[in-house]
Amino acid sequence: MSCFTPHCARRAVALKPRLRFLRRWQSTATPEAAGHLPSVATSKLLRPTRDEALRTPGIRWADEDNSGPVRTIVGGRETRKMNTYQSIRDALSLALMKDDTAVIFGEDVAFGGVFRCTMGLAEEFGRERVFNTPLSEQGIVGFGIGIAAMGHTPIVEIQFADYIYPAFDQIVNEAAKFRYRSGGQYNVGGLTIRCPTMSVGHGGLYHSQSPEGFFMGAPGLKVVIPRSPIQAKGLLLASIRDPNPVIFMEPKILYRSAVEQVPIDDFELPVGRADTLVRGSDLTLLTWGTPLYHCETALHMLASPPPGLDKHVPESLRNAKIELIDLRTILPWDVEAVVESVIRTGRLVIVHEAGLTAGVGAEIAATVQKKCFLKLEAPVRRITGWDTPVPLQYEKFYIPDALRIMDAIVETLKY
Amino acid sequence: MATLARLRPILARQTPFRVAARALQTSAATTQPLDNPSKSEPFQVKLHEDSFHTYRLDAGPELEVEVSKDMLITMYQQMTTMRRMEMAADALYKAKLIRGFCHLAIGQEAISVGLEHAITPQDLVITAYRCHPFAVMRGGTIKGVLSELLGRQAGMSNGKGGSMHIFTPNFFGGNGIVGAQVPVGAGLAFAAKYMEKPIAAFSMYGDGASNQGQVFEAYNMAKLWNLPCVFVCENNKYGMGTSAERSSSNTQYFTRGDKIPGLQVNGMDIIAVLQACRFAKDWVVKGNGPLVMEFVTYRYGGHSMSDPGTTYRTREEIQRMRSTQDPIRGLQHYIEQWGLAPEEDLKRMDKAAKAEVDAAVEEAKASPEPKIEDLWTDVYYKGTEPPFMRGREREEVHYY
Numbered sequence: 076m077s078c079f080t081p082h083c084a085r086r087a088v089a090l091k092p093r094l095r096f097l098r099r100w101q102s103t104a105t106p107e108a109a110g111h112l113p114s115v116a117t118s119k120l121l122r123p124t125r126d127e128a129l130r131t132p133g134i135r136w137a138d139e140d141n142s143g144p145v146r147t148i149v150g151g152r153e154t155r156k157m158n159t160y161q162s163i164r165d166a167l168s169l170a171l172m173k174d175d176t177a178v179i180f181g182e183d184v185a186f187g188g189v190f191r192c193t194m195g196l197a198e199e200f201g202r203e204r205v206f207n208t209p210l211s212e213q214g215i216v217g218f219g220i221g222i223a224a225m226g227h228t229p230i231v232e233i234q235f236a237d238y239i240y241p242a243f244d245q246i247v248n249e250a251a252k253f254r255y256r257s258g259g260q261y262n263v264g265g266l267t268i269r270c271p272t273m274s275v276g277h278g279g280l281y282h283s284q285s286p287e288g289f290f291m292g293a294p295g296l297k298v299v300i301p302r303s304p305i306q307a308k309g310l311l312l313a314s315i316r317d318p319n320p321v322i323f324m325e326p327k328i329l330y331r332s333a334v335e336q337v338p339i340d341d342f343e344l345p346v347g348r349a350d351t352l353v354r355g356s357d358l359t360l361l362t363w364g365t366p367l368y369h370c371e372t373a374l375h376m377l378a379s380p381p382p383g384l385d386k387h388v389p390e391s392l393r394n395a396k397i398e399l400i401d402l403r404t405i406l407p408w409d410v411e412a413v414v415e416s417v418i419r420t421g422r423l424v425i426v427h428e429a430g431l432t433a434g435v436g437a438e439i440a441a442t443v444q445k446k447c448f449l450k451l452e453a454p455v456r457r458i459t460g461w462d463t464p465v466p467l468q469y470e471k472f473y474i475p476d477a478l479r480i481m482d483a484i485v486e487t488l489k490y
Numbered sequence: 491m492a493t494l495a496r497l498r499p500i501l502a503r504q505t506p507f508r509v510a511a512r513a514l515q516t517s518a519a520t521t522q523p524l525d526n527p528s529k530s531e532p533f534q535v536k537l538h539e540d541s542f543h544t545y546r547l548d549a550g551p552e553l554e555v556e557v558s559k560d561m562l563i564t565m566y567q568q569m570t571t572m573r574r575m576e577m578a579a580d581a582l583y584k585a586k587l588i589r590g591f592c593h594l595a596i597g598q599e600a601i602s603v604g605l606e607h608a609i610t611p612q613d614l615v616i617t618a619y620r621c622h623p624f625a626v627m628r629g630g631t632i633k634g635v636l637s638e639l640l641g642r643q644a645g646m647s648n649g650k651g652g653s654m655h656i657f658t659p660n661f662f663g664g665n666g667i668v669g670a671q672v673p674v675g676a677g678l679a680f681a682a683k684y685m686e687k688p689i690a691a692f693s694m695y696g697d698g699a700s701n702q703g704q705v706f707e708a709y710n711m712a713k714l715w716n717l718p719c720v721f722v723c724e725n726n727k728y729g730m731g732t733s734a735e736r737s738s739s740n741t742q743y744f745t746r747g748d749k750i751p752g753l754q755v756n757g758m759d760i761i762a763v764l765q766a767c768r769f770a771k772d773w774v775v776k777g778n779g780p781l782v783m784e785f786v787t788y789r790y791g792g793h794s795m796s797d798p799g800t801t802y803r804t805r806e807e808i809q810r811m812r813s814t815q816d817p818i819r820g821l822q823h824y825i826e827q828w829g830l831a832p833e834e835d836l837k838r839m840d841k842a843a844k845a846e847v848d849a850a851v852e853e854a855k856a857s858p859e860p861k862i863e864d865l866w867t868d869v870y871y872k873g874t875e876p877p878f879m880r881g882r883e884r885e886e887v888h889y890y
Contacts, residue, residue: 221675221676222678223677225678256650258868346874
């Protein structure tokens with residue numbers, strides 16, 4: 076699993092009556108779905124220059140006094156071109172360097188892990204601090220909780236988010252509740268659980284799931300999902316130092332494909348805060364992780380529909396101003412930012428890879444309809460995976476792609 | 491299947507360990523003094539030769555144990571008080587003042603008290619839900635425990651945990667999920683080793699939890715990394731309502747660590763418990779890696795308050811255990827036989843224990859319930875909470 080080959084895109088057969096127009100389009104369209112549109116590599120959401128990288132909103136330098144307001148200081152800071160796994164490795168290295176009690180363990184992490192996120196750390200920091208574990212997720216997390224209960228900083232890797240379920244009890248019953256049930260005497264705030272998440276195009280049932288929603292009902296936990304190398308580094312360092320246990324889910328397809336100039340210094344980005352990437356006034360498009368790039372593509376499609384698609388996108392909607400928000404933290408999620416946005420736009424489309432039923436979108440939709448009821452111009456739409464396991468052969472049609480997202484935007488705007 | 495059937499006798503013969511043919515001695519009063527017990531100086535006693543069984547250990551604990559009058563008297567006083575406390579909890583529960591779940595350790599007092607006398611306050615202990623005596627022995631108070639059971643502010647977790655969630659410094663709590671504390675205990679041991687501290691982590695569980703998968707995960711990691719972890723199985727013979735024989739293919743719990751050495755101990759004789767815990771601490775602190783230690787003990791009550799404890803075993807069995815193997819009566823027998831203190835002194839201690847517990851009950855009852863605002867604290871670290879948390883209705887939304 077150490078590298079992903081571009082998968083063979085298959086011609087669509089319409090999956091649902093809901094996507095009738097998609098079938099018509101497929102019968103006439105020439106390009107492969109998503110093949111002709113901006114990919115992650117050319118995404119405008121990424122920050123390919125030093126200047127842009129250093130001006131990342133909300134950035135807080137660990138070597139500065141951060142008690143004052145957030146400032147953007149560009150001078151004297153360096154950046155380096157990194158993809159996501161390199162930036163995560165960079166963050167882990169800083170965490171180990173600055174905290175003697177920080178240890179990293181998980182399956183195969185000592186020689187880099189399947190995604191290379193811990194490459195060279197064992198050699199650099201010693202095998203007492205970066206070590207392999209047996210294949211026992213429940214034991215690994217329980218073990219991490221014990222270390223964290225001693226005030227240390229265990230950084231645990233679960234090889235795939237799909238393998239986190241054996242550890243569900245330890246995470247929900249022990250980690251999340253430790254502080255509360257001891258009346259504040261103990262906590263496992265030092266615990267961070269890293270795991271690769273979301274689809275890769277060919278991961279199938281056990282390598283492409285998005286289990287973030289399962290942890291939503293576990294107060295005491297935090298769940299963070301970054302979208303890019305800069306975000307991954309800043310959010311991971313913040314998660315490691317957050318005084319609560321954090322599950323840090325890394326979209327695995329972005330490990331190699333997302334590349335940015337990443338500041339080499341120690342910095343953090345705020346946990347619990349959404350990030351508005353594109354300002355808009357007509358509709359709020361909310362997502363996190365990999366689908367952000369599909370959303371970006373959908374916005375391009377909406378503004379300038381490719382041939383064959385243009386008749387399905389009314390002219391009047393092509394100039395719609397869509398606000399794109401990266402939620403970043405799933406628990407506790409930034410209610411304030413989302414509600415503020417929806418009150419302005421009156422419309423909300425939520426996109427996530429996990430299935431529809433009781434997904435994170437359900438919780439957000441419920442809260443938004445309560446808090447924005449009189450401002451809503453259309454029902455909250457959720458574009459998600461289907462309520463099936465992630466299929467191997469049709470994974471491409473399981474995950475919400477740009478076309479489905481655009482369709483939802485058009486329908487919501489027309490409502 | 492025929493092949494398998496032929497194989498079976500061979501496999502049985504090749505069992506890698508041999509459990510001593512003789513049964514473990516579980517009587518509470520079989521220890522003999524070697525010299526004349528002194529009232530002021532420590533003296534030697536000799537445990538029954540079947541007080542311990544070993545597995546993959548070249549030598550188990552010495553049978554000759556040094557004890558002193560003061561220590562034995564203190565142990566008696568503590569065990570009596572612990573039993574009184576659990577009886578008070580029983581009464582409070584039946585009076586509907588304690589609600590929810592409540593698991594009592596009546597009959598198992600020798601383990602919590604004996605362990606504490608063998609280790610230092612710096613050693614680490616984590617156990618399951620039968621945790622009340624450990625909480626007191628590890629630095630808590632009777633009032634703190636009973637208040638917690640009653641859900642009052644004076645409780646050791648401020649009334650927010652309840653029976654299974656009581657902590658002190660270096661006592662990492664009772665834990666409500668069967669077996670979940672065992673890998674956590676291995677993690678504690680790792681931290682101790684990482685800091686190069688000469689301390690041991692005692693990760694405790696029952697015979698029921700011993701069949702949980704994560705117990706074996708923890709065994710493996712602890713042995714793999716040679717952690718100073720003592721896995722302590724309190725075998726009270728019933729996991730909830732199922733006897734060990736009906737739940738476990740191997741009821742010799744001390745042999746279940748595969749490559750980890752094991753020690754089976756008479757958990758009803760507090761002197762055997764003391765000696766075993768001293769041995770265990772010494773074993774792991776010297777860098778020998780983990781140890782699986784099984785205490786054979788017995789609970790007189792049901793699994794929890796909702797279990798009368800008589801549907802899966804006979805009243806005669808409980809009565810027989812109480813009358814022949816009770817750890818407190820066993821120690822009382824030593825004290826009286828060895829002339830350390832007259833019966834009247836012990837009776838006075840019994841009365842004092844009852845008075846102490848009664849006073850704690852009153853204090854606990856007088857403590858107020860947690861404030862409504864406390865419902866929202868300790869979920870996240872102060873200052874890092876979400877902006878608000880919902881209650882049952884609109885008015886109950888709490889804004890941080």
